[in-house]
Amino acid sequence: MSLTSKTTDSAQIITVHCDRIDAAMAIQFKEEMRQEAEGGAARVVLDLTRVEFIDSSGLGAIVAAMKQLGSDRRLDLAGLHPFVEKVFRLTRMDTVFKLYPTLGDALASAAD
Amino acid sequence: MCTGNCLDLQFSATASDASAGIAQLSACLKAQGLPAHKAGDVKIALAEAINNVVEHAYAGVTPAQVKVRCRLNQDWLEILISDTGNPLPGFRVPEGMPSALGSSRDELPEGGFGWFLIHELTSDIRYERSNGCNRLSLRFDFPDAE
Numbered sequence: 001m002s003l004t005s006k007t008t009d010s011a012q013i014i015t016v017h018c019d020r021i022d023a024a025m026a027i028q029f030k031e032e033m034r035q036e037a038e039g040g041a042a043r044v045v046l047d048l049t050r051v052e053f054i055d056s057s058g059l060g061a062i063v064a065a066m067k068q069l070g071s072d073r074r075l076d077l078a079g080l081h082p083f084v085e086k087v088f089r090l091t092r093m094d095t096v097f098k099l100y101p102t103l104g105d106a107l108a109s110a111a112d
Numbered sequence: 113m114c115t116g117n118c119l120d121l122q123f124s125a126t127a128s129d130a131s132a133g134i135a136q137l138s139a140c141l142k143a144q145g146l147p148a149h150k151a152g153d154v155k156i157a158l159a160e161a162i163n164n165v166v167e168h169a170y171a172g173v174t175p176a177q178v179k180v181r182c183r184l185n186q187d188w189l190e191i192l193i194s195d196t197g198n199p200l201p202g203f204r205v206p207e208g209m210p211s212a213l214g215s216s217r218d219e220l221p222e223g224g225f226g227w228f229l230i231h232e233l234t235s236d237i238r239y240e241r242s243n244g245c246n247r248l249s250l251r252f253d254f255p256d257a258e
């Protein structure tokens with residue numbers, strides 16, 4: 001798994017360069033998220049465009065990543081494949097995170 | 113391995129082998145004609161069931177093999193997952209209650225969704241323990257109407 005990060009005026013964008021976040025990589029994902037997000041902007045957008053598959057361990061790792069940001073920062077999710085979005089919807093995690101169809105949508109909404 | 117409409121795969125019960133096995137099974141099922149609209153549901157239920165074997169059935173014992181057999185027909189798919197690990201608690205399929213989301217961010221669950229997802233996405237679940245072997249059968253129906 002590898003993550004890259006860049007910062008815009010209003011947010012830190014962390015991109016996942018992997019086609020799945022599953023049980024085999026959940027711990028590594030959580031740890032890399034901690035490193036990438038450290039000291040970044042208050043709003044973090046996780047770009048999931050390349051992620052085609054997520055299981056409940058991967059979902060748990062994203063929840064853990066959000067918690068470890070602390071209460072003064074937020075984690076939004078962008079670029080969800082229909083299947084990834086379905087997992088969020090079934091577990092009602094779509095009520096916890098803001099989900100955006102594309103990274104562009106996520107960044108545009110910051111201007112609102 | 114991917115001949116006819118019967119598909120067998122066996123791998124060791126580690127997270128990385130399971131991840132590769134799940135991807136391979138999913139690709140083979142698609143190649144065998146599993147309807148595209150069902151492929152995602154099947155993959156997640158399969159992944160959750162296999163992850164349970166890796167994380168729970170073989171917890172505290174030496175991990176052995178996970179055997180998966182898929183039978184794909186015109187309008188249904190049956191997946192049989194076997195292992196020689198610990199039995200399911202109470203020798204039955206756990207209920208599919210989803211984890212509560214809690215009232216604050218700190219209370220958000222980071223797990224406990226596996227069986228809920230399996231129940232949501234399958235048409236039938238059967239479990240049998242015999243001769244030290246767990247056999248979990250997942251069935252997916254996909255009538256033409258969908």
